[in-house]
Amino acid sequence: MSTDLQTLLQEAEELAFDIDSSYVKAWKEKTGGLAIGYLPIYVPRELLHAQGCLPVGVLGAGDNLEIIRGDAYYQSYICHLPRSVIELGLTGRLDCMDGMLFPAICDVIRNLSGMWKMMAPEKLSRYLDVPQNFDPETGGLFYRHELEELSADLVKLGARPLTDEALRASIEVYNRHRVAVQSLYRLRQDEPWKVPSSELYLILRAGVILPVEEHLEMMASYEAAVRADTTRKPMDQARVLLTGSFCEQPPLGLIKTLERSGCYIVDDDLIQVHRWILSSIPTEGDPLDNLVQAFLSDTIDSPTRYIDDGVKGAELVQRVKDSRAEGLLFCAPSFCDPALLDQPMAVTAVEKAGIPWTSFLFSENTGQFQVIREQAGTFADSIKLWS
Numbered sequence: 001m002s003t004d005l006q007t008l009l010q011e012a013e014e015l016a017f018d019i020d021s022s023y024v025k026a027w028k029e030k031t032g033g034l035a036i037g038y039l040p041i042y043v044p045r046e047l048l049h050a051q052g053c054l055p056v057g058v059l060g061a062g063d064n065l066e067i068i069r070g071d072a073y074y075q076s077y078i079c080h081l082p083r084s085v086i087e088l089g090l091t092g093r094l095d096c097m098d099g100m101l102f103p104a105i106c107d108v109i110r111n112l113s114g115m116w117k118m119m120a121p122e123k124l125s126r127y128l129d130v131p132q133n134f135d136p137e138t139g140g141l142f143y144r145h146e147l148e149e150l151s152a153d154l155v156k157l158g159a160r161p162l163t164d165e166a167l168r169a170s171i172e173v174y175n176r177h178r179v180a181v182q183s184l185y186r187l188r189q190d191e192p193w194k195v196p197s198s199e200l201y202l203i204l205r206a207g208v209i210l211p212v213e214e215h216l217e218m219m220a221s222y223e224a225a226v227r228a229d230t231t232r233k234p235m236d237q238a239r240v241l242l243t244g245s246f247c248e249q250p251p252l253g254l255i256k257t258l259e260r261s262g263c264y265i266v267d268d269d270l271i272q273v274h275r276w277i278l279s280s281i282p283t284e285g286d287p288l289d290n291l292v293q294a295f296l297s298d299t300i301d302s303p304t305r306y307i308d309d310g311v312k313g314a315e316l317v318q319r320v321k322d323s324r325a326e327g328l329l330f331c332a333p334s335f336c337d338p339a340l341l342d343q344p345m346a347v348t349a350v351e352k353a354g355i356p357w358t359s360f361l362f363s364e365n366t367g368q369f370q371v372i373r374e375q376a377g378t379f380a381d382s383i384k385l386w387s
């Protein structure tokens, strides 16, 4: 792993947009292990890791692939991510995946899981149903059963059986990973000029491809390099929180555009799998139960999660305060039902708290940013002038 900042970022970018799965193929050749793809937002990577599998995030092809056949599978009024995932599949780019997991976050992903079953009947294709009831005796038992079934499916593919000892070790390494990600987020909050979001995004996106141990090294090298870099100086930018992009990812150019328009992004929803579980998962006791309990009671609020006793938007307001953001950018994928159905409730909470906000939509292959640049620039200026 390189320690030179520019080389490190180049490596991260190659991994982040490796639509031909070159890294995964090389990893399989080297280790003989199984690669299991997963769609956003969250899968329990600890379990896959404990059984010797490589969890591989499939976040769409962005603007790197022309969609030719993927459009034929979907109506026009849905988001872009499933089209590019279909295109990746039809062009053989995901053939190296021994299985694919489709977490239950929306109807689009559920339909995609059905299509995948028809497209690749010989491969494991699993809809990972996650509970929307957070009582351990109900949702907890249900989720544990889901995880046990997933684990048994992996064994049928050739993975090693799950043991408590291996799962504890995997939870421990992912706990270290959570701490490292939080450290980078904190550094960006404190000194956003040192950690441009366009860089942090690449580093985090590389982390859905790399094995967790290698990604820990990459993050440590990046953090050391930017801390040591004295050439990065603060600028008079507005601090904003970017929300809504938890599944389909905005193009890198859009993130750069927001920064160039005068915004420091001090918190975001990007590559959320790394931060879905908020704190370290205990390793004592039954580790599978601990994984289940973390999902039930220690995850971020998300439009894809049912909130039974909370107030929609309250967590967002709290994040604005915690990150000392001066404004909020609602930045959701076009036609994303979970993000856009939640947005009015979030706006109500945000306005009540007196937080300035603006909103725009994107697709992962959006190529024109001038309008967003003007909008975000005006928003940043208005914060600087009047907030």
Ligand code: SF4
Pocket: 079, 080, 081, 082, 105, 106, 107, 108, 109, 247, 248, 333, 335, 336, 337, 338, 339
């Ligand atoms: S972008 Fe939104 S609608 Fe599309 S697959 Fe993701 S969560 Fe579902």
